[in-house]
Amino acid sequence: MKKMFLLFFISSMVFTAALFATGAQDGAAGASDKVTITIESWRNDDLAIWEDILIPAFNKHYPDITVVFSPTPPAEYNSSLNAKLEGGTAGDLITARPFDASLILFQQGNLATLNDLDGIDNFSSVAKSAWITDDGSDVFAVPMASVIHGFIYNADIFSELGLTEPETEAEFFDILEKVKADGRYVPLAIGTSDLWDVATMGFQNIGPNYWKGETGRNNLISGKEKYTDDQYVAVWETLAKWAPYMSKGFEAQSYPDSQNLFTLGKAAIYPAGSWEIGVFNEQADFNMGAFPAPVRNKGDELYISDHTDIALGMNSTTENPEACKTFLTWMTTKEFAELYSNALPGFFSLGDFKLTLDDALASEIIGWRQIAKTTIRNSYQILGRGEPNLESELWVNTAKVINGTMTPEEAAKTVQDGLDRWYKP
């Protein structure tokens, strides 16, 4: 028995030693000629685009840098990223959410300063505004893209029922009424189960026409306007009017349900973000068109939400800062902007380049930048900081308004009270 044990002991020691030896060799071989950098992202839909288009294009210039795109599901991204950063296991490049989520990462020392990055000046100050310190002194991510809100519609249903794109809200509800009267299609493909879609594609989509885009957003920050003001309550009042045109049982309709409802051709209008274009092109076999959120009265100025959405920053503890900077600099070029905007129609590059987009729907939507004033979501910059979180409050209470369990006035009061708790303009 003793002998057996000894034998086992020795053999296991030899085995372990052998393992260590091969491991060390691998490490030495890896360090000498190739560098691997990893990108953290919530865009798991984009895995193929990064692996097949973007990374190979980059490797044509820099064959020695291996880039690994390693996404996490969107809902888990922020939490898993924070945990990874805390544990020191996060990737070299970090896809950055706009504004405070990333600003706090920078303040905690997790993101490196990119002020001296070559090519960072290819972006306007508006583009950089979401990834810059409050005083504007430090940029900590390379802006990648914005998303634009509006409505995507099933053009086949529109022509079948003889409908045209609405310009005013009255025309919009008129269309909804006609589709409902026809009875074959769901007028509006959106549900309240996942909460965020009604806040993002509802409230922040039609809202800018009510609060006059940047004017209202800045007035909220400076305290000149409040969510209890008429123009904000009116947004919720309009959203409450959506409910009769939504599918039966919309209370349990999730975001993917809404997407499927539309791409299966069962719904006429989809309150959208431009990020849907890629998925819809792939799945819908009918013609699609898009129109921006209709204005309240004919002749009113048009405002759209053109939300700075995604950027790439550098982990401050990366072991390969040079390789990361090489990659980030490449991302500031027109080559990347064009590849990215075309590979991901609906994610519009923020670089100051004149881009040609192949996708019809995407170029139609990016065209709105010429006819409308743009703004970003009003719950993000500065106001997205405290507790209770304004963005979450908008999710929960907007869903309640549409579900009919809360009046627009109550929603406005709840949201403003939550903001007053911590925010003193």
Added chain:
Amino acid sequence: MIDGINHNPSFNTAGRKVGFFTSDKTRGYSGMSKAPPNSQYKQKQKFRTYILVFLAPACLVYTMFMIYPLLSSLGLSFFTADKAGNESFTGFANFIKLMTDDLWAPRFWGALWNNVKFFIVHSLVQNPVGLLLASLLVNQSLKGRTTFRTILFLPTTLSVVIVGFAWQLILSPLWGVAETGMALFGLEKYFLPWLGLEKYALTTLSLVSVWQFIGIPMMLFYTGLLGIPHELVEAATVDGASGWTVFWRIKFILILPIVGIVSVLTFVGNFNAFDLVYTTQGVLAGPDYSTDLLGNLFYRTFFGHQLQLGNPTMGATVATMMFLIILAFVLLYTYVWQRRVTSYEY
């Protein structure tokens, strides 16, 4: 059973009411020492060092991965962190905030109350139905017992994510089969988007969870019922007891210790539940937090969501409260129920 010695049953078989809730004095042997009163055994023995060697790996691993993290998270709940992440000691401030602050208190008490409801549904549906199924399955004359047993146990082996997703689809107002199924019985007008309504969402999810986990109490009761000697049942039948009487006066009383264990398992499972709500209702446990359980509150607090950053110290406070609640129930079980209920050997 408990002391592992093969005694004879201490009750006669004539259907006398057996010792349910007997006092400590009449519990008899179950507290008795294992060793016979033989002085030889009391001789001093050399300490066996190898016992330590064998115990060490388990102790080390358990300490490292269970005891240390638990204590460290308990400790964390007494700290607070500023924006830069520097922690400072705050005593019970986090607990007071969690239970009284007008922002935190509705979430905490709401989640606790939801958890209680979740547990009540399990206690009232899962465990009685599990017992019923088990007593049907021990019936020798039932054909295909093994098949039923396997089918009924199957959902327990599935991932909660799959169960959540499957039920979300079944109950979906857009593509679900629930409405079609109800239409077969002319009940379609009673169909509602249950998972989306504040009034029904929690009960619906509780029942989904019951559907999934019913196999566990069923199996525990089943093994308990199988272990009851035939002579007892036969004797009672000969004495003229009906099936109903035999079940309640003999079988049920003999499996009372299992009823206790099942309750504890249900309680611990329910108060740690998180994944079902997370998969079907998302991080904010909608609609309007109506399905928020303590586990979900913990996750949301600790890891954050969307623009809300995580708050590890408050998260640890929620976790500590969960630990204390579960601990309280388990202690209640150990000191009140387990002491008063008698285990019999046969």
